[in-house]
Amino acid sequence: MRTKEGNKDKDILEAAVKVFAEYGYHKSKISKIAEVANVATGSVYVYFKNKEDILLRIFEELWEKLFHEYRKIARGKELQPANKFDKMIDMIFDLFTENPALAMVFVNEQNHLMLTNEDQFTKNYDKFLDEGIFVIKEGISDGTFSKDLDLAIFRHYIFGAIRNLLHNWAKEPRNFTLNNIRQNIKYLTMNGIKN
């Protein structure tokens, strides 16, 4: 047994991602998560208030990360809007390439959180999407993107498209090259929105 330096916190979170990805949130047992994390069942409750709290933390860390990366890209001065958008697509794909299980959870368990923690959840989700929209607006201003775009709609459009492709990829990775997916998304979306 490798000795852990006490990152039980993180171990549990990682285990939970794996387990949620495989069985879905509701069919995932705390005892299974604990087992995968190499931790006693009771220990889970030392670090997390309850089962839902685990899911919440998974998303929080995810939004946090996504938001910061997106913000960095969005507020950068060097790139053009089209390139920023391009980079944003890349960013999200890179993240989930490293952790397909995370993609599954990200895609499938959002609804559960929205049903019970709507406010807290939406806030983070919106902050992240807003950074994307920031870039689109920039592009509209400088004439790169069409000014007919309804941004409130576009944000869900692009997010839904990506989410669904990630889901299908994570479920059956051999059906698609992730790189191929990302190229197609860029192509389809760019054509869709450019002026």
Next chain:
Amino acid sequence: MRTKEGNKDKDILEAAVKVFAEYGYHKSKISKIAEVANVATGSVYVYFKNKEDILLRIFEELWEKLFHEYRKIARGKELQPANKFDKMIDMIFDLFTENPALAMVFVNEQNHLMLTNEDQFTKNYDKFLDEGIFVIKEGISDGTFSKDLDLAIFRHYIFGAIRNLLHNWAKEPRNFTLNNIRQNIKYLTMNGIKN
């Protein structure tokens, strides 16, 4: 004997859509569905094998309907591919406009079914998407749509985009006009794929 008055069958299905939409599949109790359907708890089991069977039947009826409509559109001789595509978007939006709860279930509970009934589920899902793809291929042949499209990817792209928009609309209908959503989808996608 006590003869069937009305269609308890259908009543239960409709009640289930409402309840699943509101609470999500796992937090929906059979007793609640029965209550909404105005039926005794046990009666649910006269018509459905178990809880999952209800969900399965909801989707089956949905795929059935979607598939037939799509097939009719796809195989028609009068319309151009672009118009067929247009009509397909309309069709799906009309369906869910009439029944927002169905949209919620459609969007959120797919994953659960795929986890447990993958084969049966995927078959119907694929048949439906194939009809859409049929039209895209037609459009590629006659030069309407770009031949660079990767159809395996596009099908998930467009489906994901629509699904997510429907979800967000069904959750908070006042945020969007459905009509607006559909126009934007058509615009974005058409631009994205046209030659």
Next chain:
Amino acid sequence: MRTKEGNKDKDILEAAVKVFAEYGYHKSKISKIAEVANVATGSVYVYFKNKEDILLRIFEELWEKLFHEYRKIARGKELQPANKFDKMIDMIFDLFTENPALAMVFVNEQNHLMLTNEDQFTKNYDKFLDEGIFVIKEGISDGTFSKDLDLAIFRHYIFGAIRNLLHNWAKEPRNFTLNNIRQNIKYLTMNGIKN
């Protein structure tokens, strides 16, 4: 379909014997009994008060029959006690040979009835056994059987032995010849009790 002249009463009883024999009382469903009897579920309740009542009637008819046959043998003037005893063994074996399913029910479901209908049940059971004991007493009087016998015990002894053999035979008829069983019982018991 053969037209029944309305012996639903008997049809149900016969079906119940078959079903109880195969599944045991508790796992037997009324609907299954009705199906085997070629009758609607509800009709069962036209003829029987409830499930237990069916079992009760099966035993009642059985005791009735056994009691009368035994009484006839016991009170006859021609035979010697040893021959009467012999005939009694034959009688019971003949009955169950014709209807192995009845043997199964007879053997296995007695306890259930005793638990809930003790008085009613015991009365009939005792009346039947008493006729057997009557013969034994006769044999003791005339010196055929040992006067050391405790009749209260012997009645359960011989009945248990027969019951268990019938059970094992009914379950796997090819393991034993019924005739062989009956000869052995006679031999063992006769030796056991004779003076």
Next chain:
Amino acid sequence: MRTKEGNKDKDILEAAVKVFAEYGYHKSKISKIAEVANVATGSVYVYFKNKEDILLRIFEELWEKLFHEYRKIARGKELQPANKFDKMIDMIFDLFTENPALAMVFVNEQNHLMLTNEDQFTKNYDKFLDEGIFVIKEGISDGTFSKDLDLAIFRHYIFGAIRNLLHNWAKEPRNFTLNNIRQNIKYLTMNGIKN
């Protein structure tokens, strides 16, 4: 952590014997067993897979015990076959004298297990009976017992007789002296089989 105080394992088993004896297997509720065992309902499922598993374990422990005792008697060198047989009768009576409820379960719930777990059940049951038959064979060899005995039949004969007497005694102990029962069984059977 909460450590095991005492043997909940055993407590539940003992409680189950009492409850099964009183109500019969099917009418016994897990909650009742838990209550008698002074344990929470859920705890039962920490130690046993399900209700049937409890019954199975009761019988397993019983066969185990009976088999070992019988084997010890059967394979001993000091006693004569007739004395071994005698001791075997004693042994079984001593066991159930200490625990009448066990006798009830032993007698009444066998059939349920045979219906669903036939193989596993029969194996242990047969092993136990075989030791008894071993002694009978020994007695036939040395001329103590009649060589006309059909052993396959005799085993069920004697077992059924004992079972039924135990049942009737356990149900109404004041009707019989156990000692009286055992003497009569020995007498009847010995006479029945001796040469």
Next chain:
DNA sequence: CATGAATGAGACTTCATTCAT
């Protein structure tokens, strides 16, 4: 009488959560 759809009480079992050590 006959029917079989409808009922709803009831029991098994699961599993998130607690808590004594």
Next chain:
DNA sequence: CATGAATGAAGTCTCATTCAT
């Protein structure tokens, strides 16, 4: 902090029984 045995609330499903036709 860590543990995992213990808990008990809660929900699915079964099926004997009823009853409107």
